[in-house]
Amino acid sequence: MVFDGHSDLLYDVTRRRMLGENRVLERCHRAQLLRGGVEGLVLSLWTSGTPETFWKETDCRTAAQRTARMMACAQAELAECQDWLVVVRTAREAERARAAGRQYAFLGIEGMEAIGADLSGIDRYAGWGARLGMLTWNEENFLATGVWGDSLRGLTALGKRAVHRMRQRGMVVDVSHLNDRSFQDVALGADGVVIASHSNCRRLCSVPRNLTDDQLRFIRDTGGVVGLNVHHAFVHEEAQKQTAEMLARHAAHMADVMGVEHVACGFDFCQYMGPGNEGVEGMENASQIKNLFYWLERMGMHSQELQMIARDNFLRVLA
Known part of the structure; x- marks a missing residue:
């Protein structure tokens, strides 16, 4: 069974519910999750990079309005799914859901542009049940800078306070999408577990969204994990090697650098968002997750290591 530490399915839920649909997860996505062996996942609230056409017919003009709308859609959707999908906040609650034969979901925040300079927004996220949080998506905001921003700009003074506030509220700091300077600032002030929920290795694919070996080691030293990302552009620069x-091989490299106990899954499947969002060949959607573990086994990993990557490592962090 698999725990996927990063999913953008709430994007599709919001898009479809605004068109009048309901039970989106059950009708459109559950079958693929089951075929892929997904027992649980992190559902992320993400609005910073959503296209304007997504919101065109709504009154949601600001990041705060869009985040509130997505959360409202998520709450309505999850209420309809209670017979098979349980929202949880701890690994113990996740295990209880699993024992009862139900799938489970944690909530995460992918970028905090919506709170502006008001750190009480972190309290609202925690109140919604969010257990993971990223200060940015790819943009610059009042807190930090993402990979599309100024390479010399890192965490702001407010961003450093935000990290502390997140820890106080039981939210795990997630550095996926931060630029290198912001990552360094998180590292310098780290006093707890840090994760990268959906990032690969820069050694194998040199893009800013991936992590250097030193960054991998830093995450290891905090006790955190790095989740493997299927997005084709983060796996290899050459199209024929996006498999x-x-x-x-990214997983194997992470295991060599950090130890297998720090490698996890954060697949970021988003093929439903249209062209440019494809996963790699053989992992185009969640139903094909087992192909990753086929190759890991071929590379010599044994069953205990596979289970650690598939679910145990990430759930350890959320415990």
Whole structure:
């Protein structure tokens, strides 16, 4: 069974519910999750990079309005799914859901542009049940800078306070999407677990969204994990090498650098968002997750290591 530490399914839920649909997860996505062996996942609230056409017919003009709308859609959707999907806040609650034969979901925040300079927004996120939080998506905001921003700009003084506030509210700091300077600032002030929920290795694919070996080691030293990302552009620069086998090589490299106990899954499947969002060959959607573990086994990993990557490592962090 698999725990996926990063999912953008709430994007599709919001898009479809605003068109009048309901039970989106059950009708459109549950079958793929079951075929892929997904027992649980992190559902992320993400609005910073959503296209304007997504919101065109709404009154949601600001990041705060869009985040509130997405959360309202998520709450309505999850209320309809209670017979098979349980919202949880702890690994113990996740295990209880699993024992009862139900799938489970944690909530995460992918970028905090919506709170502006008001750190009480972190309290609202925690009140919604969010257990993971990223200060940015790819943009610059009042807190930090993402990978599309100024390379010399890192965490602001407010951003450093935000990290402390997140820890106070039981939210795990997630550095996926931060630029290198912001990552460094998180590292310098780290006093707890840090994760990268959906990032790969820069050694194998040199893009800013991936992590250097030193960054991998820092996350290891905090006790955190890095989740493997299927997005084709983060797996290899050459199209013919954007495959499930190459993604497995990222996992093997992480295991060499950090130890297998710090490698996890954060697949970021988003093929439903249209062209440019494809996963790699052999992992185009969640139903094909087992292909990753086929290649990891071919590379010599044994069953206990596979289970650690598939679910145990990430759930350890959320415990």
